Ligand SMILES: Nc1ncnc2c1ncn2[C@@H]1O[C@H](COP(=O)(O)OP(=O)(O)OP(=O)(O)O)[C@@H](O)[C@H]1O
């Protein structure tokens with residue numbers, strides 16, 4: 234019995250290593266080849282260079298796509314977070330009929346295939362006569378980001394005791410003043426975290442942007458377009474590395490803030506229980 | 507508690523026939539009370555009897571289904587929480603975690619835009635009143651339970667409300683700190699002279715601190731009276747039971763005369779006693795009550811004008827006191843007697859005969 238268990242544990246270890254390697258090795262290739270002094274990404278490596286990164290700086294098409302991504306990302310993040318705050322608050326604070334189906338529906342885009350969402354959104358936009366533009370991309374991205382924003386915000390609002398808002402009213406503050414001076418500051422870490430997560434998702438999102446962006450490409454679409462030209466691959470690897478780094482930083486900060494938010498409400502609300 | 511309450515006698519809060527229903531639940535059922543200016547008033551009752559509901563109606567977080575509330579002579583129906591002359595100390599304290607102690611206390615003052623350092627002066631004064639003068643810079647999550655409670659108090663007091671509402675403010679504290687805070691709270695109330703309304707389910711807390719107590723059961727007020735009156739002259743078995751132990755003796759009503767009733771009992775014989783307010787005669791039966799500590803053991807040849815004889819059937823030792831259970835011939839239930847241990851009550855053998863003395867003044871008639 235014990236031998237079996239030891240053997241199992243050994244194999245589990247191997248499995249874990251293989252699994253993690255399979256998951257992350259390809260991602261590691263990206264930065265490695267992005268500084269490789271060769272037009273084709275094959276081993277052995279030739280030498281260290283930053284020329285692929287330098288070439289990005291002068292690439293106006295890429296820069297305009299990056300600008301588009303930034304705009305879409307910011308707009309989607311703000312919209313998804315504002316909507317998320319309202320929904321998360323309603324769900325954590327009130328009990329209303331249809332609450333469970335409602336929150337399930339808001340969460341659904343998490344598991345729906347993106348291409349289905351993208352195609353159906355395209356149909357709706359065309360039916361509505363909306364020209365495809367960055368605006369339609371933002372609408373699509375809000376839909377995709379909302380479940381993530383909600384998850385972060387609900388965990389922030391859950392520990393939030395009603396008594397804080399009542400205390401503020403009791404001390405003479407108005408409803409709006411209470412929002413400004415108590416609710417939002419206390420929720421700040423969760424809100425910032427939601428903004429960062431939404432921004433990151435929008436930045437990396439391809440499918441919806443591809444269907445809805447019309448003539449203004451975002452970064453992932455630009456990258457996809459460039460893949461046809463073998464000679465531009467190293468520059469794309471450099472760009473990909475930058476996006477990867479940005480996503481990692483943003484998500485890490487978001488997670489730190491989310492944990493801080495949870496701890497804060499714990500530390501002060503926990504006493505009541 | 508004090509013989510001369512500081513209250514000026516003017517009505518500060520007038521609660522008239524207030525009912526609050528939550529769907530099928532009636533949390534408050536036609537509650538009426540007049541609370542005086544400068545009074546320390548407690549709402550006492552078991553869990554779920556509607557204390558918090560009543561306090562929230564006063565604070566303006568909730569509206570009565572029926573009935574009216576007036577504070578300082580002004581009807582409160584259309585006045586929202588942020589414009590009422592009340593401030594609340596929450597059970598959870600609700601200290602804002604993103605502010606330090608001084609910022610918490612100054613929270614309500616910020617809106618008043620006081621000039622010339624007045625805000626700072628008032629914050630310091632309030633912190634001084636609760637003995638937290640040195641902790642202004644501390645953050646909320648660096649405070650102990652007792653300190654949080656003081657911050658919550660200071661934050662409310664600094665607004666100089668007409669009425670301070672306290673919802674079980676001491677229940678989160680350990681026993682020693684709770685007793686210390688009871689004394690402090692009482693001193694503070696005397697010093698500031700504001701009407702305090704304290705919600706509690708701890709009868710000793712209510713008895714020790716209040717000018718008057720309202721005892722509530724199931725959304726109704728059963729009795730409003732000063733601590734001594736409510737303890738010694740409870741109007742019903744329920745009130746008597748809630749405020750410590752009481753011996754209940756079945757009695758027949760044999761006579762009534764305005765302010766007095768005459769009861770016939772086995773054991774205590776015929777007793778004429780004060781007719782309690784709200785005493786409703788239903789049929790001929792009533793209950794006679796006496797607190798266990800008002801029965802005194804008679805030693806050796808001691809005699810008393812009023813005595814009753816029986817047998818000790820059980821004995822419980824509690825350190826400074828002993829609890830004797832004494833069976834009296836003819837009584838359905840044995841009497842509990844609490845006797846101090848100075849004369850050896852802890853050595854009385856179970857099964858021995860015993861004589862008890864009582865003061866007829868200590869007998870109280872209650873409706874069933
Ligand atoms: N918002 C509400 N919705 C529905 N029922 C409520 C609500 N608030 C209070 N109740 C009910 O009203 C009754 C009185 O509640 P309340 O909180 O006033 O009791 P309490 O005396 O403060 O009890 P405790 O000592 O446990 O705090 C309870 O039965 C409670 O379930």
Ligand SMILES: [Mg+2]
Nearest residue numbers: 557558559673
């Ligand atoms: Mg309560």
